Amino acid sequence: MRICFVVDKFPSLSETFVLDQIAGCLERGMEVGVVCNETTFGKEANVDDRRWKSLPGKVVCWWGWLGRYRPLLRKWSGKSWDKLSTAIDLLYARKLHKADVIVAHFGTNGLRVARVIKRGRISAPLVTVFHGNDVGGPMHDNTLARYRTVFQNGVLQMPVNAFFRDALIEVGAPPDEVVVHHMGVRPGEIEYRWRSWKNETLSFISVCRLTEKKGVEYALRALARLPRDDWHYSVIGAGELLEQLKRLAAELGIAGRVDFLGPRPHAEVKQRLRDAHVFVLPSVSAHNGDLEGIPVALMEAMAAGLTVVSTYHSGIPELIEDGKTGFLAPERDVAALAAKLVWVADNPVLCEPIAIAARRKIETDFNADVLNQQFARIATELAGTRAH
Incomplete structure (x- = not known):
């Protein structure tokens, strides 16, 4: 089974929960790949593990060589940024084609993938994991409803706590598609x-x-x-x-x-x-x-x-x-x-x-071994629903 993780930076010392989830998938024989905005190999020695450099599904930057300009373009705001970033996401969406399941960590990445799915460029089921500021920031700004595209085009929302689950349901996420999945340790x-x-x-x-x-x-x-x-x-x-x-x-x-x-x-x-x-x-x-x-x-x-x-x-x-x-x-x-x-x-x-x-x-x-087994089971079931 081919599972693709969509993240911001990879590998990231501040996101060891992502690395542990990836490790859990590797331990269960899955072909794991990563699509990110920026690779950090050689920059964060504490997470520069050979496992991340040699993932069977490879680690690639979503925007390719254009990725170096993303921080500069990100200074734009509002609809201008949304239109431009979505256009570039669509241009390079082929990097997600082979996945049987796509797991986006943080709602912002889930939204990017959902927009690509909405336009028919990829068909793999999307799971979005919500962690913190991706919920708290929009709650503060009263813009949490921005994720309705994720709810409509993804198959499962996995907030890391019940507080976030309630917030997502309140703005339109179908309750039976929102499952709390804690992060954990070993x-x-x-x-x-x-x-x-x-x-x-x-x-x-x-x-x-x-x-x-x-x-x-x-x-x-x-x-x-x-x-x-x-x-x-x-x-x-x-x-x-x-x-x-x-x-x-x-x-x-x-x-x-x-x-x-x-x-x-x-x-x-x-x-x-x-x-x-x-x-x-x-x-x-x-x-x-x-x-x-x-x-x-x-x-x-x-x-x-x-x-x-x-x-x-x-x-x-x-x-x-x-x-x-x-x-x-x-x-x-x-x-x-x-x-x-x-x-x-x-x-x-x-x-x-x-x-x-x-x-x-x-x-x-909060046992990561148990939680990773649960996650792998859910991903495997979703992979079986992929429309080919």
Whole structure:
């Protein structure tokens, strides 16, 4: 079976969930290809795996040599961009012809493929996976109905959480064609290790892009309220807010207990997670509408035995049940978040059974091996419906 993934950049360190899904298809004997806007081989060493360079269905840029001009042309807006980009998509649509199933990650890519299908250029069934800003941004702008072309010309919408499913149905997606499909992690590759912080310096950690929706600002403000001072906070990741967050830590008087480590190799990230006690990710709805799906970083932390503290945001409550598998506070509520962190700091013994329950949650509901098997079954069934 030939399955084609349509993505923006490939391979991408910030989209390891795509790589894992592709790996799951390869493990099940599928002929996988990728159509993207830009290849990143040689640019992101952490994901420069030989598997991605030698996919049986190859990795190709949708626009070919014209792809180098896409960022420049993308500065256009509105109908002008839509018409031009669709015309070029149609010109190079033959790259999708051989697929038995097309999987578009992010609604924007699903929309591109749906427009090509609408014009009769390809006939493979289209599955669109909705992740975050592709839903949150249009919800914020009241333009989510733009995906009606996807609903009409695709066969299945796979939002990564129930919050997104409800939003898509509200703007016209047929309910029986919208199936929540969580991203996941492979528990077998993540060692569970509980570390008590009783009589130790309490180690907090965040692993994320330093953007507004990750809420690191609120983590800093909440940590500054801790009555104890025997704690340390490591922030792994880069982003446009890095310098602003460094200044905030200094203003709060906690810069000496906070390390901004930048992006780190995956092996080092795994080791730092093993050495930490509490994973903090107080996600928020960004002012431009950007939302989380369900952060994979939270899943990895839960699988590894850390106590997780996050927020009632998007699909995160589908992963974390407050007081049962982790802790949740309302978005942007520094006092409530600080109260959760204080309780965690004061109760290492009571946090251990919560960490055990969190690991079980990952093994049962967010297990990538199980989810990839479900995905492969759905793709195989859809391939059998292709109109030749």
